[in-house]
Amino acid sequence: MRLLSAGITTLVAAFLIVPVLLSALAGVTANWFLGVSGGLTTRWLWRVWDLYAHTIGLSVWIAACCLACTLLLGVPAAYALARAEGRWPRLAEEVLTLPLAVPGLATALGLILLWGPVGGFRTHWSFVLVGHVLFTLPFMLRATLAAMKGADLVTLEEAARACGASFRQRFLGIVLPNARRGILAGSLMVLALSLGEFNTTLLLSTPFTMTLPVGLADSYASMRLEIGSAFTLLFLVLLVPPMVALQAVADRVAR
Amino acid sequence: MSIHAALLGCARTFPDGTVGLHPTTLDFPPGSVTALLGPSGCGKTTTLRLLAGLAAPDRGGRVTFDGRDVTALPVERRGIGMVFQGYALFPNRDVAGNIGYGLEVRGVARAERERRVAEMLRLTRLEGLGARRIDQLSGGQRQRVALARALAPSPGLLLLDEPFGALDARLREALRTELAALLAELSVTAVFVTHDQAEAMALGSRIVVMEAGRVAQEGTPEQVYARPASRFVGGFLGTLNHLGGDRFCRPEALRPDPQGPIDAVVRAVFFEGGRRRVLLRAPGAGADIAIELAGPAPLPGTGMRLAVEEAAVLRLPG
Amino acid sequence: MAAGWEGQGAAGYVAALTEPRYLAALRDTVLLSAGVAFVSVALAAVVGSFLARRRFPGRRVLVALLTLPLAFPGVVVGFMVILLAGRQGVIGGLTEALVGERVVFAYSLAGLCLGYLYFSLPRCIATVMAAAEGLDPALEEAARTLGAGPWRVARDVILPGLAPALVASGAIVFATCMGALGTAFTLAADIRVLPMVIYTEFTVATNFSVAAALSVLLGLVTWAALALARMFGGGSVAAQA
Numbered sequence: 001m002r003l004l005s006a007g008i009t010t011l012v013a014a015f016l017i018v019p020v021l022l023s024a025l026a027g028v029t030a031n032w033f034l035g036v037s038g039g040l041t042t043r044w045l046w047r048v049w050d051l052y053a054h055t056i057g058l059s060v061w062i063a064a065c066c067l068a069c070t071l072l073l074g075v076p077a078a079y080a081l082a083r084a085e086g087r088w089p090r091l092a093e094e095v096l097t098l099p100l101a102v103p104g105l106a107t108a109l110g111l112i113l114l115w116g117p118v119g120g121f122r123t124h125w126s127f128v129l130v131g132h133v134l135f136t137l138p139f140m141l142r143a144t145l146a147a148m149k150g151a152d153l154v155t156l157e158e159a160a161r162a163c164g165a166s167f168r169q170r171f172l173g174i175v176l177p178n179a180r181r182g183i184l185a186g187s188l189m190v191l192a193l194s195l196g197e198f199n200t201t202l203l204l205s206t207p208f209t210m211t212l213p214v215g216l217a218d219s220y221a222s223m224r225l226e227i228g229s230a231f232t233l234l235f236l237v238l239l240v241p242p243m244v245a246l247q248a249v250a251d252r253v254a255r
Numbered sequence: 256m257s258i259h260a261a262l263l264g265c266a267r268t269f270p271d272g273t274v275g276l277h278p279t280t281l282d283f284p285p286g287s288v289t290a291l292l293g294p295s296g297c298g299k300t301t302t303l304r305l306l307a308g309l310a311a312p313d314r315g316g317r318v319t320f321d322g323r324d325v326t327a328l329p330v331e332r333r334g335i336g337m338v339f340q341g342y343a344l345f346p347n348r349d350v351a352g353n354i355g356y357g358l359e360v361r362g363v364a365r366a367e368r369e370r371r372v373a374e375m376l377r378l379t380r381l382e383g384l385g386a387r388r389i390d391q392l393s394g395g396q397r398q399r400v401a402l403a404r405a406l407a408p409s410p411g412l413l414l415l416d417e418p419f420g421a422l423d424a425r426l427r428e429a430l431r432t433e434l435a436a437l438l439a440e441l442s443v444t445a446v447f448v449t450h451d452q453a454e455a456m457a458l459g460s461r462i463v464v465m466e467a468g469r470v471a472q473e474g475t476p477e478q479v480y481a482r483p484a485s486r487f488v489g490g491f492l493g494t495l496n497h498l499g500g501d502r503f504c505r506p507e508a509l510r511p512d513p514q515g516p517i518d519a520v521v522r523a524v525f526f527e528g529g530r531r532r533v534l535l536r537a538p539g540a541g542a543d544i545a546i547e548l549a550g551p552a553p554l555p556g557t558g559m560r561l562a563v564e565e566a567a568v569l570r571l572p573g
Numbered sequence: 574m575a576a577g578w579e580g581q582g583a584a585g586y587v588a589a590l591t592e593p594r595y596l597a598a599l600r601d602t603v604l605l606s607a608g609v610a611f612v613s614v615a616l617a618a619v620v621g622s623f624l625a626r627r628r629f630p631g632r633r634v635l636v637a638l639l640t641l642p643l644a645f646p647g648v649v650v651g652f653m654v655i656l657l658a659g660r661q662g663v664i665g666g667l668t669e670a671l672v673g674e675r676v677v678f679a680y681s682l683a684g685l686c687l688g689y690l691y692f693s694l695p696r697c698i699a700t701v702m703a704a705a706e707g708l709d710p711a712l713e714e715a716a717r718t719l720g721a722g723p724w725r726v727a728r729d730v731i732l733p734g735l736a737p738a739l740v741a742s743g744a745i746v747f748a749t750c751m752g753a754l755g756t757a758f759t760l761a762a763d764i765r766v767l768p769m770v771i772y773t774e775f776t777v778a779t780n781f782s783v784a785a786a787l788s789v790l791l792g793l794v795t796w797a798a799l800a801l802a803r804m805f806g807g808g809s810v811a812a813q814a
């Protein structure tokens with residue numbers, strides 16, 4: 001049975017890892033048809049840079065803004081939820097699963113129908129940002145809330161109170177440091193999710209507010225395979241650091 | 256059908272290099288009840304797991320059942336019963352489902368299984384609880400389910416790891432008496448781990464005292480208590496008074512005697528129900544001396560002369 | 574204006590619930606998502622418990638690599654399927670060399686399944702691993718002392734222990750697949766999944782009310798699946814997202 005499990009694990013690992021390597025490789029081969037023997041080149045990467053640099057810039061910018069928003073909204077909200085008693089927190093946690101149930105497409109439709117006609121909002125990048133914040137906020141909330149609950153914050157705060165700490169001192173000196181792992185994990189998740197968001201963004205974006213994943217879809221549809229691959233490679237380079245950091249944080253929490 | 260189990264030169268080194276057990280040879284005669292006693296981390300659980308087959312001995316060590324080498328035999332084929340430290344009851348099965356599991360695995364027919372489970376429920380005084388969920392049981396009931404589960408397939412060797420570890424003192428004592436009666440009735444070879452010397456002496460027909468991965472001494476409770484092989488063993492099994500030099504004695508060997516050779520001063524008195532424990536300071540003794548008194552309590556600070564029963568003095572070189 | 578919207582909205586719902594092509598898309602999407610959820614959970618049960626229970630060199634790196642695709646957007650996954658099984662894909666090249674015929678299935682149902690499986694597996698594996706690490710090893714040992722072999726242990730101890738995690742991750746995968754647009758978008762597959770239908774209704778046909786009605790329908794189905802999973806002991810559905 002051990003052999004069978006090992007075999008299945010190997011197959012699944014290959015299935016998940018090989019395509020990543022393939023797309024990375026395809027982005028630097030001169031001609032995919034000829035394979036590596038056709039020579040390696042950075043030509044496609046430069047082409048992608050010329051064509052899509054603005055989408056990369058916008059995606060990074062939106063991800064950063066999205067992180068700022070979710071931190072400002074999510075951390076205080078998680079704190080309130082962690083301290084609240086009664087049925088409200090239960091209800092709120094119920095609501096937290098909603099973004100999973102509501103397809104990104106539906107969120108986008110709702111936003112467009114609601115805000116589309118308002119001034120220049122529809123064509124501004126902040127329109128996309130709103131979609132991203134709606135999508136990622138629950139992840140930040142959930143990660144932070146879990147950390148706060150795990151640290152038994154209520155007791156810690158009572159202890160700090162007994163020592164005479166003011167609210168400000170408690171929040172900055174006790175609450176935030178003890179929830180920092182959760183906040184960090186939530187932040188990395190928000191960054192990664194925002195960078196890769198497609199379902200909502202496809203509808204929210206306009207040709208002038210095209211984000212990286214939308215640009216990727218565009219390149220897959222209209223450019224040659226090597227350019228799509230090179231773009232994917234750039235995207236992976238952007239995405240891997242937060243994901244690796246996330247894994248490291250998770251590892252340290254586990255230990 | 257109790258088993259004659261033996262460990263022959265079994266050692267156990269963990270992957271990280273920790274030595275859990277130095278090479279050890281131990282014999283467990285059929286029907287014997289052996290207590291593995293020792294402080295935390297001395298290798299009791301390791302010894303038990305070697306017997307069970309949950310861990311393999313380092314190279315060269317052998318485990319035999321009735322003379323047959325079972326070192327390479329996996330746990331599930333050894334036909335043992337084991338009670339785990341935290342009981343390890345299956346949360347997805349009710350009480351009867353837990354007790355009947357070993358029989359189910361062996362393919363025992365349903366009717367026979369139900370009969371046997373009912374018998375075990377009666378034996379462990381759990382009648383009427385067969386359909387209970389595990390999380391609806393008290394600590395003592397859980398302990399009995401774990402015991403019933405281990406005994407249901409009629410194992411030849413019963414292993415118990417701190418069977419009363421998680422229970423309060425009164426319950427421990429009650430269950431100890433129950434288990435002693437049960438083991439006597441079943442005449443199964445039993446090995447149990449404990450760090451409570453009173454439990455070891457009450458339940459074990461034999462005690463193996465362990466220290467830092469080695470057997471420090473083995474023998475009947477009387478032998479080990481009265482003739483400890485070392486200061487460590489003596490101290491672990493009960494209070495050991497240091498009379499100076501290599502001379503030691505148990506509290507029972509000392510009595511107040513106006514003509515006695517030891518001149519001591521009472522330091523403290525502890526009321527222990529039927530009698531009192533008195534701590535005294537004596538010149539020449541390494542530490543306080545403890546004695547037991549039935550009569551009226553002396554006041555701290557008063558002097559008291561003591562006599563010692565020479566035959567009971569233990570000579571234990573450091 | 575408001576009244577007009579309402580009238581349109583009602584018509585949209587009527588269309589969404591009666592027109593065969595919408596219903597067919599709904600049915601196909603549900604079947605596809607359920608199938609992918611089942612297969613991912615089954616595979617993840619094996620892989621997750623293997624990775625959680627065995628120690629071998631390079632394990633941490635492997636785990637990190639396996640969880641990396643967690644954040645890949647659907648479009649990228651679709652592209653990877655094309656690289657694997659598309660017209661210029663590796664599988665095509667391999668089969669051409671071996672059998673003399675190019676096997677291309679990226680743009681079919683199989684390709685879509687492969688893509689959905691690709692982004693579902695990491696999430697399931699991570700969830701199962703966390704659950705398997707939380708299992709009490711003494712339970713497994715207890716079963717073995719009672720005579721249970723490896724298969725019995727897997728069936729009687731490990732599987733019941735993992736059940737809540739399996740239900741939870743299955744429900745989440747189902748929900749994610751139901752709403753996934755990117756993969757189908759990139760593959761431009763023959764099979765019409767509901768999100769693609771909604772997208773085309775909205776952009777190409779500018780049929781806002783039908784698009785909205787279908788979105789609500791989609792949301793209801795996924796929400797029901799999540800609620801159902803939570804009812805059946807997957808209490809961690811929220812936590813595991």
Ligand SMILES: Nc1ncnc2c1ncn2[C@@H]1O[C@H](COP(=O)(O)OP(=O)(O)OP(=O)(O)O)[C@@H](O)[C@H]1O
Nearest residue numbers: 269271273274275294295296297298299300301302
């Ligand atoms: N898996 C392991 N890896 C490394 N060292 C271990 C492992 N298990 C036990 N040890 C070490 O082996 C020694 C013996 O452990 P063992 O569990 O047999 O002690 P014990 O006598 O049962 O103690 P306790 O009364 O606390 O249960 C200890 O020093 C322990 O730290």
Ligand SMILES: [Mg+2]
Nearest residue numbers: 299300301416
């Ligand atoms: Mg132990």
